[in-house]
Amino acid sequence: MSELEVLGLREIEAEVTNEERLITFRLGDELVGVNIKDVIKITKDIEITPVPKTKPYILGVMNLRGNIIPVVSLKKKFNLQTEEVEKPTIVVVETELGHIGITVDKVEGAININPKDIQPPPMNSIGIDPEFIEGVVMIETDDRQKELLTLLNIKKIFRPENL
Numbered sequence: 001m002s003e004l005e006v007l008g009l010r011e012i013e014a015e016v017t018n019e020e021r022l023i024t025f026r027l028g029d030e031l032v033g034v035n036i037k038d039v040i041k042i043t044k045d046i047e048i049t050p051v052p053k054t055k056p057y058i059l060g061v062m063n064l065r066g067n068i069i070p071v072v073s074l075k076k077k078f079n080l081q082t083e084e085v086e087k088p089t090i091v092v093v094e095t096e097l098g099h100i101g102i103t104v105d106k107v108e109g110a111i112n113i114n115p116k117d118i119q120p121p122p123m124n125s126i127g128i129d130p131e132f133i134e135g136v137v138m139i140e141t142d143d144r145q146k147e148l149l150t151l152l153n154i155k156k157i158f159r160p161e162n163l
Contacts, residue, residue: 019112024149025091025104027075028082031139031149032104033111038154040092040099042107048090055163062101064092071101077157078128095158113137118151132157 022033023042041064048071050060057076061068071090075082088103118135134151141147156162 018114020115021110021112022149022151023091023110024108025089026106026108027078027104028080030080031108031147032074033149033151034091034093034154035151036110038093038095040094042089042091044087044089046090046101059103062090064099064101067099069099069101071103072158073103074152074157075103078132080127093154093158095154097158097160097163100158111139113139113149121150128152132162 021036023036023039024031024033026032043064046062046064048060048062051058051070054060057073059071059073062071063069069092073084073088074080075084082105084103085105088105089107090101091104091107092099092101117137119137121130121133121136128150132153134153136151137149138146139149
């Protein structure tokens with residue numbers, strides 16, 4: 001019998017490891033989250049160099065520690081009807097295409113959720129194709145309000161056939 005079993009920590013360890021850690025951010029009024037394992041870096045003051053003749057949602061490229069990384073506006077990619085923020089925050093994520101920067105209006109922070117609380121995405125809930133949504137979960141905000149958090153599947157959004 002291990003020390004963890006004697007102390008009754010085996011069950012606690014199983015509960016803790018069952019939670020998913022997410023980075024949450026705003027796209028317009030929508031609260032969106034991605035798995036923290038997919039996030040490489042969050043930055044604000046990096047210059048984006050436009051690239052001619054690219055799709056409208058590709059804002060350009062940025063230089064991150066000597067690596068040239070494409071920067072994508074998810075709001076433009078998903079046709080969300082909100083204005084672009086003048087100085088967006090860039091969340092660099094790991095995809096099968098390599099590192100990609102996504103612009104977000106505001107990073108809300110990191111949260112833990114229980115995977116059992118994740119519900120299937122409602123059809124076209126916020127205008128994002130359900131194919132790119134892992135699910136939705138109701139969370140309690142700082143002011144004790146309930147808010148819908150949409151969980152994006154970064155791996156599906158940034159596949160070659162979806163760009």
